[in-house]
Amino acid sequence: MTNWIALFSGGKDSSWALYRALEEGLPVSRLVTVHPAADSYMYHVPATELARLAAESVGIELLEVDSGVDTVDVADSGRQGDEELEPLERALSELDREIGVDGLIAGAVESEYQTSRIAAMAERLGAETFTPLWERDPVSLAEAMLEAGFEIRIVQVAAAGLDESWLGRSLDRAALSELVELNKRYGVHVLGEGGEFETLVTDGPHMDRPIEIEYETEWGEGRGSLTITDARLG
Known part of the structure; x- marks a missing residue:
């Protein structure tokens, strides 16, 4: 069975990416929400706790991950982004061992900072990506x-x-x-x-x-x- 995993905050962009994936018939096995501890370069921050209710309403199991990064490093945003990605990649690697991760769904619109890191992570996992908002008007x-x-x-x-x-x-x-x-x-x-x-x-x-x-x-x-x-x- 093919398993697609949606990176999901409950905000409009990740919700639209999930919706479009379901419309395309992709078998979405999990939603994954990262809870940042502070302002984040990588993730949507406010009200991520409500992703649980959204997942229940959508009817797809939710995996929640703490970012583990407590402060924003303005001087080295690149290093911060890499550090913020590490807990997510560990969680996805474990999920890959459990059920297999064949594809990642992401709601990136224009952020090369986010998209390049997600694409690189997907490549390390041997997964495809589905980014239906990317570079759209x-x-x-x-x-x-x-x-x-x-x-x-x-x-x-x-x-x-x-x-x-x-x-x-x-x-x-x-x-x-x-x-x-x-x-x-x-x-x-x-x-x-x-x-x-x-x-x-x-x-x-x-x-x-x-x-x-x-x-x-x-x-x-x-x-x-x-x-x-x-x-x-x-």
């Missing part, structure tokens, strides 16, 4: 997500033009239009690829039940995030 990708029925919530912002009102906001067509304008004015990436914002997919066609959340907002020095106080499947 961000506006077209966002429109495709909305057309498919993804419900996307913004859980963190850190960019000019994104104020506290964006926290908890749905990334719908109105928000997408505003992001296009902010891209023209400030260079904000429409999909938040540069860390401008992070998201949580609360519902989609690949999910049996929506994720319902309650939260508080934290804001300061031009950036903010949601603190999830309660979460459950509807």
